[in-house]
Amino acid sequence: MRALNARLAGCRREGGFTLVELLVASTMGVVVLGAVGSLVVSAMKTQPQISERAQDVSTARWVLERLTREIRNGVKVDKATASSVSFETYVRHSTCGGSGVLASTSPAIKCEVTYTCSATTTKCTRIEAAPGVYTGTARTIFEGIGSSSVFSYVPNAAEATYIEVTLTMPNPRGPAALTVSDGASLRNATLTY
Numbered sequence: 001m002r003a004l005n006a007r008l009a010g011c012r013r014e015g016g017f018t019l020v021e022l023l024v025a026s027t028m029g030v031v032v033l034g035a036v037g038s039l040v041v042s043a044m045k046t047q048p049q050i051s052e053r054a055q056d057v058s059t060a061r062w063v064l065e066r067l068t069r070e071i072r073n074g075v076k077v078d079k080a081t082a083s084s085v086s087f088e089t090y091v092r093h094s095t096c097g098g099s100g101v102l103a104s105t106s107p108a109i110k111c112e113v114t115y116t117c118s119a120t121t122t123k124c125t126r127i128e129a130a131p132g133v134y135t136g137t138a139r140t141i142f143e144g145i146g147s148s149s150v151f152s153y154v155p156n157a158a159e160a161t162y163i164e165v166t167l168t169m170p171n172p173r174g175p176a177a178l179t180v181s182d183g184a185s186l187r188n189a190t191l192t193y
Helices: 002-012 019-072
Strands: 074-080 084-091 109-118 123-129 139-143 151-154 162-169 178-185
Touching (some): 019 178, 074 109
Antiparallel strands (some): 074 084, 084 109, 151 162
């Protein structure tokens, strides 16, 4: 009988939770789940803004790569300001300003390319024409520019052999503007000493 009573006494002391312990644990769980839910909702609200900004950066990098590639093929800078640059360069079109692409065995032709960026219209445009011609059909290559000071020149605008391009876009949801910058030397420039 003593052995049975000893066994029954051990069963009465089974571990468990009291009602107060369950209520405290439940309250803590609700608080933690609320904080996690708040973080998830906040992340979902900012995701479209982050995606839009990433798209702006991607587009600016693509435009910058195109600009620097044409500058590298450049022969000489004809007109240069902070918001516009005109230079002779080699292009892979059948005619200056045309849309026909040359065969890979044909040599590139020399054309005048003019880039103009304006914060007023928030656009950068490109004109391709015959050498020495600065007018033609302007094609928009980038929208959303925040500053007209896009181009800078080394050693100076009159004798430029290196062109730096800086695209600045306003950030409507933050204090700092987004800036993407690069530059290139005119590879085909005829240098005089």
